[in-house]
Amino acid sequence: MLNGKVALVTGSTSGIGLGIAHALAREGATVVLNGLGNASDIEATRAQLAADTGADIRFIGADLSSADAVASLIAQIETDLGRLDILVNNAGVQHVAPIEDFPPEKWDLILALNLGAAFHTIRLAVPGMKQRGWGRIINVASAHALVASPFKSAYVASKHGLLGLTKTVALELAEHGVTANAICPGYVMTPLVQKQIPDTAKARGISEEEVIRDVLLASQATKRFVEVDELGALAAFLCSDGAASITGTALPVDGGWTAH
Ligand code: NAD
Numbered sequence: 001m002l003n004g005k006v007a008l009v010t011g012s013t014s015g016i017g018l019g020i021a022h023a024l025a026r027e028g029a030t031v032v033l034n035g036l037g038n039a040s041d042i043e044a045t046r047a048q049l050a051a052d053t054g055a056d057i058r059f060i061g062a063d064l065s066s067a068d069a070v071a072s073l074i075a076q077i078e079t080d081l082g083r084l085d086i087l088v089n090n091a092g093v094q095h096v097a098p099i100e101d102f103p104p105e106k107w108d109l110i111l112a113l114n115l116g117a118a119f120h121t122i123r124l125a126v127p128g129m130k131q132r133g134w135g136r137i138i139n140v141a142s143a144h145a146l147v148a149s150p151f152k153s154a155y156v157a158s159k160h161g162l163l164g165l166t167k168t169v170a171l172e173l174a175e176h177g178v179t180a181n182a183i184c185p186g187y188v189m190t191p192l193v194q195k196q197i198p199d200t201a202k203a204r205g206i207s208e209e210e211v212i213r214d215v216l217l218a219s220q221a222t223k224r225f226v227e228v229d230e231l232g233a234l235a236a237f238l239c240s241d242g243a244a245s246i247t248g249t250a251l252p253v254d255g256g257w258t259a260h
Pocket of ligand 1: 016017187190191
């Protein structure tokens with residue numbers, strides 16, 4: 001279905017991004033992985049994905065909290081592969097602390113990566129998409145693009161902002177064959193969630209087991225974590241011709257969380 005298309009999935013060395021990369025590669029897309037981490041681990045991930053799917057899988061390891069690094073990443077893709085058809089803005093970080101203790105440098109990093117990087121990838125990828133009359137922009141937002149939780153000021157602000165960016169871009173590109181949508185996952189057990197459990201326990205004065213039961217899964221009506229494959233399946237659908245009229249949306253995949 002996606003043969004001949006080139007996809008970039010930012011932050012795809014682990015978690016949700018890697019799941020989406022799998023799904024797009026299975027559909028035949030050439031996939032550029034991006035993210036931070038140990039070089040030999042990343043090469044093993046890249047090689048495994050290529051072996052599993054038979055797709056052409058590349059890795060470009062830019063730190064996307066820097067606008068210059070984003071520009072180099074997009075330029076390298078266009079030089080090496082000649083096009084960028086599917087842009088999945090997924091790289092993101094979290095920090096959990098009460099507002100009065102929230103470190104300003106964490107605020108700056110979260111806004112730069114979760115929101116700023118998406119602005120820069122989109123502004124740089126759109127000219128080629130418009131020229132070819134086809135494109136798919138998928139922003140991995142969060143249920144926190146729709147509702148808030150305490151102690152996550154920067155993250156919630158960045159994800160609400162990312163949804164606003166998604167809607168704006170969707171309207172600008174609607175007559176050019178380019179769609180833009182936000183996937184809004186509930187909790188998925190990835191390194192990002194594992195890392196916040198101790199800080200959430202500290203901020204709320206409860207145990208880590210209570211964080212999982214009473215905080216993370218409290219509003220998720222299914223009482224289970226969302227699976228990365230479920231998010232990959234939605235991303236692949238959004239890239240299909242059947243999804244050509246789906247644009248400017250927030251698509252919750254949250255086990256019923258935001259239905260409350
Ligand atoms: P993760 O920690 O497993 O993956 C994050 C990815 O981003 C990794 O590949 C990491 O290397 C990369 N990354 C981190 N800093 C980077 C930087 N400066 N430049 C480039 N890459 C960088 O996390 P995840 O849970 O898979 O999160 C992926 C996205 O999904 C994030 O945007 C997150 O906000 C969102 N999300 C996650 C959940 C969840 O419950 N896990 C829920 C809703 C939304």
